Amino acid sequence: MPFTPNQYDALERAVLDSRRVVIRRRGSEFSVIPQKLEGTSGRERLYAVHPTTGETMKFFLDEIDSFEVVW
Numbered sequence: 001m002p003f004t005p006n007q008y009d010a011l012e013r014a015v016l017d018s019r020r021v022v023i024r025r026r027g028s029e030f031s032v033i034p035q036k037l038e039g040t041s042g043r044e045r046l047y048a049v050h051p052t053t054g055e056t057m058k059f060f061l062d063e064i065d066s067f068e069v070v071w
Helices: 005-017
Strands: 021-025 028-040 043-049 056-060 066-069
Touching: 005 028, 005 066, 021 043, 028 056
Parallel strands: none
Antiparallel strands: 021 028, 021 066, 028 043, 043 056
């Protein structure tokens, strides 16, 4: 899903401030703390940490259906 400039700004600000984000992808919902955005082979990827388990998770932005900055 292509994000609007405002949505992309909110995601970048969430990364900088370590604010929790809820990501919806393929019918699943993930509550994570974003760590960094990175461009890889023409695609952008979000690296995040699960707040309970500490597991590192990776999301390609073009595979995210929607997201919300919640904290």
